[in-house]
Structures are given as C-alpha cells and as structure tokens.
Amino acid sequence: MAKEPTPCTIVGQGAVGSFLTFYLSQPSCKLNVVTRQGLTEVIHFIDTQKVSVDLHPQPYNFDVEISNLLLPTKAYDIHSAFKHLQPKLANNANIILFNNGMGCIEEITPLLGPKQRLLAASVTHGVLKQASNVIHTGQGAIYYGDVTPNKKSDPLSADTLADCDTMLKHLPNCQKVKNIEYRLWQKLAINACINPITALNQQQNRSVLDKHYYELINDILNEFCQITHAIHLDFDFNTLLSTVLEVAKATGENFSSMNRDVYNKRRTEIDYINGYIVKKGQELAIKTPVNQQLVAQVKNVENRV
Ligand SMILES: NC(=O)C1=CN([C@@H]2O[C@H](COP(=O)(O)OP(=O)(O)OC[C@H]3O[C@@H](n4cnc5c(N)ncnc54)[C@H](OP(=O)(O)O)[C@@H]3O)[C@@H](O)[C@H]2O)C=CC1
Ligand SMILES: CC(C)(CO)C(=O)C(=O)O
Incomplete structure (x- = not known):
C-alpha cells in the first residue's frame, strides 16, 4: 500500500517559510501554510539557478491535526506562534525551530507534551523576500538536531520522527547532526559579531573585516567564550574568530538581517x-x-523609529 504523504505545517510566508514551502512541495509531503491573516499569497520563488516558480500554498485548514510544525519566524514570534497552534498539535508532534539567535528552546520546552519532540535548525542559506518575490540568494546548509530534554522512547514518536527526517531530506544541504547545540552556539557567535556591527553602522557584512572593529569583535567573542566554557562547550577563541571573519568575507556583499531590520x-x-x-x-x-x-545601542536605534 502506498504511504500517505507526510503532513507538514509551515508558519508564515516570510523568506525562510517560502524557501521551506518551495523545497517541500513534493508528492510525499502534504503542506499546510499558516498566515496571521488566514489567507495565503502567491509567492514568486527564484532558486539559486535563477529558475522561478509560483507557489500557491493552500490556506491553513484548522481541522487538521499537526504532526510536523515548522516554525521559520523571527525568534520573538516563535512563542506566540507556537501557543496559537498548540491546541492542534498531535500528541507525538515534531516541532522544528528555524530561527536565528537562541532562547526559543527554553521558551518552548516547558510547553511540550510528554511525547512531543523539539528540533532546532541552524540555517546558513541566504533567502531574501521583497514584496511577493522570494529569492534563494546564497547556497548554504541546514543542520538540525533533536533538542528535546528527557526524551522518552515511544514507538509512535519514533515513527513520526523518522517520517520528519525523510521529509527534511528534500531541503538543500540538510543534515541531521548530534552536536546541534554546538552549531547553534557557533551561529550565535557569528550573528553576535556581524549583526549589531552592520546594523549600527548600516554597512555590508564585509565591513566587519575592517581593522577598526577588531577590538570590538575580540571583546564580543571573549565574553562568548567565557560563557561557553562555563557550560562545558569548548570553543577555541582563534578558530571562532576565523569563522566569524570567513563568514563576513563570504557574505561580504550582503546586508545582515539586523542591518535590514534597522533599515526597514x-x-x-x-x-x-x-x-x-x-x-x-x-x-x-x-x-x-x-x-x-x-x-542597548541596537535598542536605542529601534526605539528611534
Ligand atoms: N532570510 C534568511 O536568509 C535567513 C533567516 N534566518 C532566520 O530565520 C528566521 C526567519 O527569517 P525570515 O524568513 O528572513 O523572516 P521574515 O520576516 O521574512 O518571515 C517571518 C514570517 O513569519 C510570519 N509569522 C510570524 N508569526 C506568525 C504567526 N503567529 N502566524 C503566522 N505567521 C507568522 C511573519 O508574518 P507577518 O508578515 O504577518 O509578520 C513573516 O511572514 C529569523 O530568525 C532569521 O534570522 C536564518 C538564516 C537565513
Ligand atoms: C550569517 C549572517 C550574518 C549573514 O548575513 C546572518 O545570519 C544574518 O544576516 O542574520
């Protein structure tokens, strides 16, 4: 008997939400897209080969139980989006966070049912949304892993998790990893250096390579390393510094997400x-x-708008 398509609920039609909708539009996945207004828009998606496709996602059907909830929203929207959909979650649902930054795992963990699984992803693809156009601007990778505390083994949860893993294989360069915590902290270090510098100075990512910022980057990473050391995550300062500078160089032409948030x-x-x-x-x-x-400086700029 043919296997039923894996149900997958995607929150929002932002840049990453549309990227997920594009790559998961497969016969083996049954997509449901949730928007705040209830209506979905047609998204003109352009992939890295400049091939464009119009996405016409079905509006969210509230009668459907959610087995896989994908949350590609800004970090500050994760909690409220989760709370809104929580009543519709299956007992053994998988919830996957795609946001930058950290803290959402702590916000969602206390709300999980005993058989629900929480997964977190670190995304390094570049995706840009301009009006209804979404452009996959930079090929990167997605690393994800299970961050559910005190996991209890349950055959039904194991089955839905296996289906979820199969579904996520449709995403480009997507890998399940055991050391997701390390990956999330590493991305945090990158964002902690590049994002505020480029946001406050309204410059492209490459500006972070300017000698003028070396002391500031050293100080940010120094504080970061004291914390990761205290929680027994070993980051070598010099390797981390090189990683930050490599990312600033590789994405040099881009404006960071925080730069764009301040600009807009x-x-x-x-x-x-x-x-x-x-x-x-x-x-x-x-x-x-x-x-x-x-x-304080970034909040000051935010409050001025
Ligand atoms: N864009 C990129 O290249 C990358 C982004 N990231 C991270 O991914 C996350 C998402 O980024 P991005 O896609 O760029 O952000 P966007 O602002 O483009 O998209 C977020 C979307 O979430 C929607 N949303 C928020 N709350 C709800 C809700 N309760 N119900 C329905 N929809 C909701 C918003 O809807 P509304 O329009 O109504 O506000 C918006 O469309 C961020 O943490 C970002 O830092 C990580 C790597 C790369
Ligand atoms: C890696 C980087 C800095 C790329 O712009 C990013 O993740 C962001 O802009 O938020």
Whole structure:
C-alpha cells in the first residue's frame, strides 16, 4: 500500500517559510501554510539557478491535526506562534525551530507534551523576500538536531520522527547532526559579531573585516567564550574568530538581517542574539559589558523609529 504523504505545517510566508514551502512541495509531503491573516499569497520563488516558480500554498485548514510544525519566524514570534497552534498539535508532534539567535528552546520546552519532540535548525542559506518575490540568494546548509530534554522512547514518536527526517531530506544541504547545540552556539557567535556591527553602522557584512572593529569583535567573542566554557562547550577563541571573519568575507556583499531590520524600521532579534549572551552571563555570574552595550545601542536605534 502506498504511504500517505507526510503532513507538514509551515508558519508564515516570510523568506525562510517560502524557501521551506518551495523545497517541500513534493508528492510525499502534504503542506499546510499558516498566515496571521488566514489567507495565503502567491509567492514568486527564484532558486539559486535563477529558475522561478509560483507557489500557491493552500490556506491553513484548522481541522487538521499537526504532526510536523515548522516554525521559520523571527525568534520573538516563535512563542506566540507556537501557543496559537498548540491546541492542534498531535500528541507525538515534531516541532522544528528555524530561527536565528537562541532562547526559543527554553521558551518552548516547558510547553511540550510528554511525547512531543523539539528540533532546532541552524540555517546558513541566504533567502531574501521583497514584496511577493522570494529569492534563494546564497547556497548554504541546514543542520538540525533533536533538542528535546528527557526524551522518552515511544514507538509512535519514533515513527513520526523518522517520517520528519525523510521529509527534511528534500531541503538543500540538510543534515541531521548530534552536536546541534554546538552549531547553534557557533551561529550565535557569528550573528553576535556581524549583526549589531552592520546594523549600527548600516554597512555590508564585509565591513566587519575592517581593522577598526577588531577590538570590538575580540571583546564580543571573549565574553562568548567565557560563557561557553562555563557550560562545558569548548570553543577555541582563534578558530571562532576565523569563522566569524570567513563568514563576513563570504557574505561580504550582503546586508545582515539586523542591518535590514534597522533599515526597514522593524524590530530586530537583538534580544535573542547579544541579549542571549547577556542573559546567560547573568545566570552564570559572568560579566558581559560589551554585549550589554551593543544590546542597548541596537535598542536605542529601534526605539528611534
Ligand atoms: N532570510 C534568511 O536568509 C535567513 C533567516 N534566518 C532566520 O530565520 C528566521 C526567519 O527569517 P525570515 O524568513 O528572513 O523572516 P521574515 O520576516 O521574512 O518571515 C517571518 C514570517 O513569519 C510570519 N509569522 C510570524 N508569526 C506568525 C504567526 N503567529 N502566524 C503566522 N505567521 C507568522 C511573519 O508574518 P507577518 O508578515 O504577518 O509578520 C513573516 O511572514 C529569523 O530568525 C532569521 O534570522 C536564518 C538564516 C537565513
Ligand atoms: C550569517 C549572517 C550574518 C549573514 O548575513 C546572518 O545570519 C544574518 O544576516 O542574520
């Protein structure tokens, strides 16, 4: 007997949400797209080969139980989007976070049912949304892993998780990894350096390579490494510094997401990026004055708009 398509609910038609909709539009997946207004828009999606396709996702059907919930929203919207859809989640649902920054795992974990699984992804693809056009601007990768605390083995949960893993194989360069925590912290370090610098100075990512910012980057990463050391995650300072500079170079022509948020007078994800380093510092009694200062500066710019 042919296998039923895997049901998959995607929240929002933003850049990453449309990217997921494009790559998961497969006969083996049954997509449901949730928007705040209830109506879906036609998205003109352009892939890295410049091939364009119009996406006509079905509006969300509230009668459907959610087995796989994909949350590609800004970090500050994850909690409310989850709460809104929580009543529709299957007992053994998989919930997958695609946001930048950290802190959402802590927000969602207490809300999980005993058989629900929480997965987190680190995305390095570049995707740009301009009006109804979504462009896959840069080929990157997706690393994801299970971050459910105190997992209990359950045959039904294991089956839905296996279906979810099969479904996610349709995404470009998508790999399940055991060390997802390490990947998430590494991406946090990259964003903690590139995003506020490029947002406050309204410059492209390559500007981070300017000698002028070396001391600031050193200070951001120094505070970061004290925290990761305290939680027994080993990051070598020099390797991390090289990674940040390599990403700034490789994405040099781009404007970071925080740069665009400030430019477009939108809320930034600062609370979940440098703000998360500050929060962890407070919990661990580690001083983080440089990250604290950056949070204050970015919030100051946000409040001016
Ligand atoms: N774009 C990129 O290249 C990359 C982005 N990321 C990260 O991925 C995350 C998403 O980024 P991106 O796609 O660019 O952001 P966008 O702002 O383009 O998209 C977010 C979407 O989420 C929707 N949304 C929020 N809450 C709800 C809700 N409750 N119900 C329905 N829809 C909702 C928003 O809808 P509305 O329009 O109504 O506000 C919006 O369409 C961020 O954390 C970002 O940092 C990571 C790597 C690369
Ligand atoms: C890696 C980087 C900095 C690329 O622009 C990014 O993730 C962002 O802009 O948020």
